[in-house]
Amino acid sequence: MLSNLDLIKQCDKFPYRHREPELYESNVASYYKFQVEGCDAVLGWLLPSTVSKIAWPSFWIVSHTVKMVLLTGTSIAVRDARMAETLLAARGNFQVLQKWRNERFPVYGPGRQLLLSIERAASPLFGIMIYGVHMSAYVAQRAANKQTYPGMLDNTVGGGVATGEMPFESIVREAVEEAAIPEGLVRQNAKAVGVVTYFDVRDERAGGETGLLQPECIYVYDLPLPASLIPRPEDMEAENFKLMDVAELQTAGKFKTNCALVIVDFLIRHGIITGENEKDYIEISARLHRSPEFAC
Amino acid sequence: MLSNLDLIKQCDKFPYRHREPELYESNVASYYKFQVEGCDAVLGWLLPSTVSKIAWPSFWIVSHTVKMVLLTGTSIAVRDARMAETLLAARGNFQVLQKWRNERFPVYGPGRQLLLSIERAASPLFGIMIYGVHMSAYVAQRAANKQTYPGMLDNTVGGGVATGEMPFESIVREAVEEAAIPEGLVRQNAKAVGVVTYFDVRDERAGGETGLLQPECIYVYDLPLPASLIPRPEDMEAENFKLMDVAELQTAGKFKTNCALVIVDFLIRHGIITGENEKDYIEISARLHRSPEFAC
Numbered sequence: 001m002l003s004n005l006d007l008i009k010q011c012d013k014f015p016y017r018h019r020e021p022e023l024y025e026s027n028v029a030s031y032y033k034f035q036v037e038g039c040d041a042v043l044g045w046l047l048p049s050t051v052s053k054i055a056w057p058s059f060w061i062v063s064h065t066v067k068m069v070l071l072t073g074t075s076i077a078v079r080d081a082r083m084a085e086t087l088l089a090a091r092g093n094f095q096v097l098q099k100w101r102n103e104r105f106p107v108y109g110p111g112r113q114l115l116l117s118i119e120r121a122a123s124p125l126f127g128i129m130i131y132g133v134h135m136s137a138y139v140a141q142r143a144a145n146k147q148t149y150p151g152m153l154d155n156t157v158g159g160g161v162a163t164g165e166m167p168f169e170s171i172v173r174e175a176v177e178e179a180a181i182p183e184g185l186v187r188q189n190a191k192a193v194g195v196v197t198y199f200d201v202r203d204e205r206a207g208g209e210t211g212l213l214q215p216e217c218i219y220v221y222d223l224p225l226p227a228s229l230i231p232r233p234e235d236m237e238a239e240n241f242k243l244m245d246v247a248e249l250q251t252a253g254k255f256k257t258n259c260a261l262v263i264v265d266f267l268i269r270h271g272i273i274t275g276e277n278e279k280d281y282i283e284i285s286a287r288l289h290r291s292p293e294f295a296c
Numbered sequence: 297m298l299s300n301l302d303l304i305k306q307c308d309k310f311p312y313r314h315r316e317p318e319l320y321e322s323n324v325a326s327y328y329k330f331q332v333e334g335c336d337a338v339l340g341w342l343l344p345s346t347v348s349k350i351a352w353p354s355f356w357i358v359s360h361t362v363k364m365v366l367l368t369g370t371s372i373a374v375r376d377a378r379m380a381e382t383l384l385a386a387r388g389n390f391q392v393l394q395k396w397r398n399e400r401f402p403v404y405g406p407g408r409q410l411l412l413s414i415e416r417a418a419s420p421l422f423g424i425m426i427y428g429v430h431m432s433a434y435v436a437q438r439a440a441n442k443q444t445y446p447g448m449l450d451n452t453v454g455g456g457v458a459t460g461e462m463p464f465e466s467i468v469r470e471a472v473e474e475a476a477i478p479e480g481l482v483r484q485n486a487k488a489v490g491v492v493t494y495f496d497v498r499d500e501r502a503g504g505e506t507g508l509l510q511p512e513c514i515y516v517y518d519l520p521l522p523a524s525l526i527p528r529p530e531d532m533e534a535e536n537f538k539l540m541d542v543a544e545l546q547t548a549g550k551f552k553t554n555c556a557l558v559i560v561d562f563l564i565r566h567g568i569i570t571g572e573n574e575k576d577y578i579e580i581s582a583r584l585h586r587s588p589e590f591a592c
Contacts, residue, residue, distance in 0.1 A: 017314040018589055024314075112575050167571045191567040195581045217578055219571050269565060271487040275463045275515050279408050282513055282592050285491045289585035293314055296578050 014199035044128035079116035096208035127213035131161040135221040167219035301576040310495035340424035375412035392504035423509035427457040431517040463515035
């Protein structure tokens with residue numbers, strides 16, 4: 001069985017500069033920086049193979065010497081239009097763009113200033129930070145045996161946070177759409193409990209090109225439910241709600257990999273995984289809250 | 297008023313390698329690595345001024361070329377005795393050693409293998425990771441105005457985790473000793489909720505030599521109390537228990553600086569500080585859970 005740290009490593013794959021400086025620096029030296037006119041910050045990293053497969057229109061400044069692609073334009077509207085035009089023209093050249101979603105993901109500069117939006121499917125091509133929401137529904141009762149947490153539902157609710165959306169509104173929408181949890185119940189009881197941040201490198205499981213960079217921030221919510229209110233598939237159109245114990249939860253194959261991170265974070269916050277029973281407790285905590293490489 | 301991020305920066309002072317690589321690397325290049333025989337890991341960093349004020353006995357290998365102090369000896373008992381002998385001889389040369397505590401702090405190698413212990417007062421001389429515990433007692437009631445959290449007590453319980461101690465046993469001991477909270481109440485209701493990790497550089501407020509390196513890991517506990525059980529100074533010998541709202545809590549001058557970190561973490565986990573009301577939410581989360589430079 002995978003350890004909790006193994007579960008984290010399935011998502012937080014990019015090297016840490018202070019742990020593996022040579023590997024980190026040689027990786028970063030190979031990337032092209034994504035920048036926009038008028039902002040010094042690096043917003044993401046592109047692989048050379050990505051740069052070579054895009055026919056960069058003249059409103060881009062592309063330098064193979066300093067390894068940079070810089071989008072000109074000084075308003076959000078102009079940058080959005082130019083990014084969209086660039087991506088639509090490149091759509092045939094990338095597997096990840098075959099899953100075009102018509103969802104706009106935000107790119108922030110320093111001070112959380114919105115700089116532009118990028119089609120969701122294209123986000124790993126530019127290596128930008130993306131934002132999601134995730135909610136764990138659970139019944140707040142402790143088992144006699146603390147090693148089990150029988151009240152946690154195996155079906156967590158999650159999705160992306162689009163440009164202009166507040167995280168809490170995203171989770172309300174996802175809870176209603178994905179799991180038919182009543183909106184009022186979510187608004188009343190869902191509790192923001194932090195973020196989980198990590199830096200993924202896409203592999204076969206993600207689909208499309210491999211090696212693309214995908215730093216991610218998940219806004220995490222807990223939804224405590226009274227036992228009488230456990231959603232049931234038969235009356236709520238949800239796919240599957242089942243109370244699980246920790247051993248079941250830790251069987252990672254059943255989950256989309258980043259769900260495992262949210263679950264480990266849940267188990268830490270709820271006193272199930274502790275410094276006494278988990279030798280990698282401190283490293284797990286740090287890797288669930290990785291310091292982002294880019295403004296966010 | 298200090299922002300929440302300002303509060304974090306008062307404790308998490310050491311530069312991040314991926315944010316300020318030149319500053320980080322020039323700092324680190326100036327330090328002496330602390331190592332022990334038979335283990336490749338760097339366990340801490342010493343300032344050159346520290347190295348020059350210790351008369352290193354012959355059981356140390358001191359290299360000014362590779363900037364390293366390496367303690368020989370292949371058993372914990374031998375290393376402990378040699379470290380104690382070294383520190384006792386140097387006691388007159390350091391202000392921080394004037395507060396000798398006779399408390400032994402552990403130094404772990406990779407895989408959390410205990411390598412030796414160091415007198416608590418000497419830990420910043422070697423720049424080792426130290427471990428503490430902190431507990432927030434609160435009354436689990438939400439205010440109508442979510443911006444206030446009236447149930448939090450201003451007197452949190454905290455202390456160091458000595459060699460051989462489990463974090464939970466430390467917090468039980470501190471709660472009884474410091475705040476006269478009944479042991480049974482703590483054992484029954486205290487919940488482990490994660491760790492807060494940061495990297496401090498000691499300044500005037502810490503006392504003693506400035507510039508000493510002090511990475512720290514705090515095991516964090518919540519203690520939910522029924523309203524009827526709020527500890528009161530008059531009957532429990534506690535110094536001061538007072539319900540506070542968030543504005544009061546955020547007046548940092550009242551707290552030992554690292555208490556502010558535990559409080560910010562509490563407010564995040566309890567949905568008071570959110571992505572909607574705190575622009576630095578993600579950076580704060582990351583800096584409260586800094587990836588340690590050393591094995592721990």
